[in-house]
Amino acid sequence: MMRIVAQVFLAGLAATSWAGDRVYTADQTSNTVSVIDPAANKLLGIIHLGEAVPVAMSPLYHGDLLVHGLGFSSALKTLAVVSIGSNSVTLIDTDTNVVKGRIYVGRSPHEAFFRPNDRELWVAVRGENYVSVVDPVRLREKRRIETANGPAMVMFRPDGKYAFVPSSFTPELDVIDTATYKVVARVAQISPFSPNLAVDQDEVWYTLKDSGKTEVISADPPFRTLAVLNTGPISNHVTLVTNSAGRFAYITVGGKDQVLVYRRDRGRAPTLAATVQTGDLPHGIWGSRDGARVYVGLENGDCVQAIDALTNRVIAAIPTGQLPQALVYVPAATTSDVGNANLKPLGAVAEALHLELTPPTGAISEAHASVSVNSLGPIDNIQVAATGLKPGETYRLVLSGGSQRQDLVVFRAGLGGTAIAQSFGPVKRAVQPSGNTSTMTLQVLLGESGADLVLQQQH
Numbered sequence: 001m002m003r004i005v006a007q008v009f010l011a012g013l014a015a016t017s018w019a020g021d022r023v024y025t026a027d028q029t030s031n032t033v034s035v036i037d038p039a040a041n042k043l044l045g046i047i048h049l050g051e052a053v054p055v056a057m058s059p060l061y062h063g064d065l066l067v068h069g070l071g072f073s074s075a076l077k078t079l080a081v082v083s084i085g086s087n088s089v090t091l092i093d094t095d096t097n098v099v100k101g102r103i104y105v106g107r108s109p110h111e112a113f114f115r116p117n118d119r120e121l122w123v124a125v126r127g128e129n130y131v132s133v134v135d136p137v138r139l140r141e142k143r144r145i146e147t148a149n150g151p152a153m154v155m156f157r158p159d160g161k162y163a164f165v166p167s168s169f170t171p172e173l174d175v176i177d178t179a180t181y182k183v184v185a186r187v188a189q190i191s192p193f194s195p196n197l198a199v200d201q202d203e204v205w206y207t208l209k210d211s212g213k214t215e216v217i218s219a220d221p222p223f224r225t226l227a228v229l230n231t232g233p234i235s236n237h238v239t240l241v242t243n244s245a246g247r248f249a250y251i252t253v254g255g256k257d258q259v260l261v262y263r264r265d266r267g268r269a270p271t272l273a274a275t276v277q278t279g280d281l282p283h284g285i286w287g288s289r290d291g292a293r294v295y296v297g298l299e300n301g302d303c304v305q306a307i308d309a310l311t312n313r314v315i316a317a318i319p320t321g322q323l324p325q326a327l328v329y330v331p332a333a334t335t336s337d338v339g340n341a342n343l344k345p346l347g348a349v350a351e352a353l354h355l356e357l358t359p360p361t362g363a364i365s366e367a368h369a370s371v372s373v374n375s376l377g378p379i380d381n382i383q384v385a386a387t388g389l390k391p392g393e394t395y396r397l398v399l400s401g402g403s404q405r406q407d408l409v410v411f412r413a414g415l416g417g418t419a420i421a422q423s424f425g426p427v428k429r430a431v432q433p434s435g436n437t438s439t440m441t442l443q444v445l446l447g448e449s450g451a452d453l454v455l456q457q458q459h
Contacts, residue, residue: 018288022094022333024079025284025297025304026067027321029374029381030349031056033067033081034304034320035097038288038295038329041306041316045343047097049081049090052376053424056085064088064102069111069153070284070326073118074333078136080112080121082326089123091136094333097342101139105132110168110195111153111326115178116160124151126168133181145181148172150192155199157219164219166194166206173197173206175223185223190215191415196237198249202266205249207235212416214238214251216270227270232256233387233418236283237326240264243291243309248273250294250307252282255387255418257370259285259296261312274312278305280354280370281385284327297324300372300385302352321349322374323383351375353428357384357444357455369455371442373428380428382408385420386444386455389413396450397421399430401440407450408442431457 023036031050036043050056050063069082072094079092089112091101108127112134115122120142123132130144131154150169156162156178163176171192175185189206190213197206203226204217212235216227233255241248247264259282261274280300287294287309294307297320304327306316333339357369366388374381384397393413399406411421430440444455 020332020334020339021289022330022339023286023295023304024070024072024328024330025320025324026070026081026326027323027349028066028068028325029322029376031064031067031083032321032349033079033092034324035343036295036304036318036320038293038306041318043318043320043346044340045345046321046349047092047342048344049083049099050086053381054376054379064090068325069109070328071111071113071121072328072330072333073114073136074331075118076114076136077333078114079328079330079333080114080136082109082112082123084108084110089121089134091139094330095335095338097339101136103134103139103141105134105141106130110151113154113156116156116158122154122163124154124165126150126152131163131165131176143181145176145183147174147176147183148186152195153197155197157199158201162219164197164199164204164206166197168193168195173204173217185221187217187223187225190228193414198238198240200240203240203264205238205240205251207231207238207251209235210414210416210418212253212255212418229262229270231260232258233416234281234385234420237285239285239287239294241287241291241294241309245310248309250285250287250296252278252285252296254281254283254299254385257282259294259307276307276312276314278314279303279317280372283325286327286329288329289331295327295329297327299323299325300370300383301354302350302372302374319346319350321346322352322381323372348375348377353432355431355442356458357386357442358458360453360456365454367444367454369444371457373431375428376424379424379426381422381424382427383420383422384409384442384444385418386413387418389417389419389454390446391415391417393446394448395419395454396445396447397423398443398445398450399427399440400443401430404440406440410448
């Protein structure tokens, strides 16, 4: 997808409605945080938290690795950045964009969020089986709350009474009483892999990335299931939005390059209100504080798209770092122009190639894949996100040209027929179109031996 920087303002609304607010993305491959001004729908710059591969593979490396999750406290002017590969949570001052502290937690943390009282930061340690409760001032762990294996994220009911923690490895969502730090309910998930949730005083919405569903449960005991929605392949993140048009849930569906908009009328089942077509592999999503806009990060598009929540149309595209994952909208992140300080331009981070893989001519297949090839200096990171595959089957991503074939990665399709796989190598130059041709093309082959062609690169 071509990068297009647009500055479009909502008709009838003044830009000052978003003055001091910021949109942030966690950029997993470039190990950066992108900082966006929603008043102008403009990238202000990026915060470098770590080096790219292969430097990041050094035994002496000490920066953040695999920048992935985001949480925030507007009151503390603090952004919490979770890096999966370095087991770290980095705290950034949103007024100055300067790192003010770093906490190391357990294996492969995924997401973190502040309690409504801003006195604690709760970190979902997905590589283990607990939530780490951190003192954000003293920068140390206070306690651990044991959960089901693979806690993915933690979000609080607005009144702070309960915390909700879905799992990425176990079909269970845990409810924690924040006064006692005890799990008081265990709610069954339809499938094991939930990466994300959104919570208000009435409901909890959480996505199931493996099965392409989204569950809705009550935010009050006994936390009964209210709805199970078939949202589609690679159902990623969800955000809850309230504006003059009503109450809504916005869900990113990566396998269809869509954001689904569900109406949330009290006492009624959710109903699909709109479908917004986006760029490649929508992932993180968050609404503005007034509910007038929704921002969505494109994982395989290296940008953020702004959606007018009153018309459900994309109104702007803003470039970001490589493979943006979590996205948050932070109200009152900065109170002065100092909020633009200490940011760097994208530079070489912007050097990316975005490709589409489709079935060979004449094939009857629903398979499809988007590919992002990001420059990491001497080598590239390649990510393929595929849908319409055979669940449980093994596939190979290969570079093919004439009689030559170079295997890049072997992967297996999940229960929903989807897969996201990554590899490294000097790929970009090999597949970069030159005129109407390229030296080699990307293909997805079925089986251990790769006998059957399933997808091929489009030029």
